[in-house]
Amino acid sequence: MSENTAVAKSTENTRNEAALLPPTDVIEDIDGITLYADLPGVPKDKLNLQVEADTLTIEGEVSLDLPEGMESSHAEVGLPRYRRVFTLSRELDAGKVSAELKEGVLKLRIPKAEHAQPRRVEIQVA
Amino acid sequence: MYYRSLFPRDLFAEFDRLQREMQQSFDPHPSIRGLTRGFPALNIGGTPKAVDIYAFAPGIDPATLEVQLVKGMLTIAGERKPEPLPEKATRHIDERFAGRFQRVVSLPDDVDPNAIDAKYRDGVLHVHILRKQEAQPRRITIQ
Numbered sequence: 001m002s003e004n005t006a007v008a009k010s011t012e013n014t015r016n017e018a019a020l021l022p023p024t025d026v027i028e029d030i031d032g033i034t035l036y037a038d039l040p041g042v043p044k045d046k047l048n049l050q051v052e053a054d055t056l057t058i059e060g061e062v063s064l065d066l067p068e069g070m071e072s073s074h075a076e077v078g079l080p081r082y083r084r085v086f087t088l089s090r091e092l093d094a095g096k097v098s099a100e101l102k103e104g105v106l107k108l109r110i111p112k113a114e115h116a117q118p119r120r121v122e123i124q125v126a
Numbered sequence: 127m128y129y130r131s132l133f134p135r136d137l138f139a140e141f142d143r144l145q146r147e148m149q150q151s152f153d154p155h156p157s158i159r160g161l162t163r164g165f166p167a168l169n170i171g172g173t174p175k176a177v178d179i180y181a182f183a184p185g186i187d188p189a190t191l192e193v194q195l196v197k198g199m200l201t202i203a204g205e206r207k208p209e210p211l212p213e214k215a216t217r218h219i220d221e222r223f224a225g226r227f228q229r230v231v232s233l234p235d236d237v238d239p240n241a242i243d244a245k246y247r248d249g250v251l252h253v254h255i256l257r258k259q260e261a262q263p264r265r266i267t268i269q
Contacts, residue, residue, distance in 0.1 A: 023222045029215035036209055038222055040166075040182035040249035064180060064250060069173050076167035077182055104184030104249015 019083035022058070030118060032111035033092060039082050040104035047101055049108075051094045056086045058106065091116030165223040166202065166251070168231065174263055177237055177255045181229070184249030193244050193253060198235065202251065203228040236261035 025036040039047065042060035050057040062080040088094055093113040100107045166183035181202050183191070191204045208224035211217060233255065241256035 024219050025209055025217065025222045026219040027209065027211060027215050027217050029212050034209075036222060038184045038249070040184040041180075043248050063248075064252070066171070067173050067176065067178060067254075070171040070178060071173070072169065072171040074168065074170040077169050077180075103186065103246075104182075 017081060018079055019059070019081040020077065020079050022060075022082045022084055024084065030112075032109060035086075035106075035108040035110070037082075037084065037106045037108075038104065039101070039106050041077070041080075042082065042101070042104065044101050047106065049097075049099055051088070051097060054088045054090070054094070056088055056094075056097075056108075056110075057083070058085075058108075059083045060106075164229055165206075165227045166229065168229060170231065172234075175257060177233060177257065179231060179253040179255075181251040181253070182249065183227075183251055186246075186249075188246035188251075191246065191251060193251070195233070195239050195242055195255075198233050198237070198239075200231045200233055200253065200255075201228060202231075202253075 022037045022039050024038075027034045027036075037058055039058075039060045041062035041064055043063050046061040046063055048057075048059040050059075060082045062077070062082070088110065091112050092110045094110070096111050098109045166181040169180040169182070171178050179200065179202075183202075183204070183206070186204055186206055191202070194201045194203075203226075205226045206224050209222075234257075236257045237255045238258045239255075242253065244251060244253045246252075
């Protein structure tokens with residue numbers, strides 16, 4: 001039971017803890033949006049993706065194998081956590097988000113909802 | 127770009143560096159190479175036995191990464207290709223680094239250039255360099 005409360009506590013706390021903003025690319029094409037985010041050092045099991053209403057939250061914890069007793073002498077990545085929140089627009093289908101994490105790069109694909117897909121209007125020539 | 131040692135030894139040298147960095151960030155005409163923040167970001171640490179360098183270089187084929195140690199200077203170089211832009215697509219946010227990169231770190235004198243290994247996992251390159259045997263602390267038994 002103590003383990004459970006510890007887990008609940010840690011997820012609750014992460015919202016308020018300071019985090020780094022991962023650099024991101026967002027590309028939109030006809031069928032949807034592709035998002036790439038740099039999350040170096042985040043393994044699959046430490047990545048947390050959430051879609052709540054129209055909010056997409058990307059959160060990841062850095063896990064490096066640090067030797068015991070290592071003293072840091074220079075740090076450009078000063079926090080072990082990334083977080084970034086995006087607001088999705090209504091035409092995106094949040095239920096069909098697919099994600100892939102490879103070598104520290106997260107690739108998200110958010111398709112557009114069927115009704116928002118562009119349709120070519122045929123012009124009738126009389 | 128200023129040369130700087132990443133292994134602080136001298137407090138005054140550190141103050142000097144700090145002052146330079148502060149000046150740089152307030153300077154209305156920054157260096158043509160920008161601020162010292164580069165790609166990949168580096169974290170460096172050490173133990174009495176080894177020096178550890180972590181380069182945060184996500185999305186790179188490890189086979190194309192070049193890690194070289196020449197005369198106490200460790201160079202990490204490579205190239206990161208931009209994500210292809212499909213036809214009729216729009217790039218709304220474009221923040222991720224793309225292009226060739228190189229970063230150089232000067233190592234302390236006591237590292238062993240033959241005892242270096244590098245691993246790439248989750249987009250982080252970890253270079254582990256052992257310090258020379260004779261530089262390691264030894265306990266001297268009293269006769």
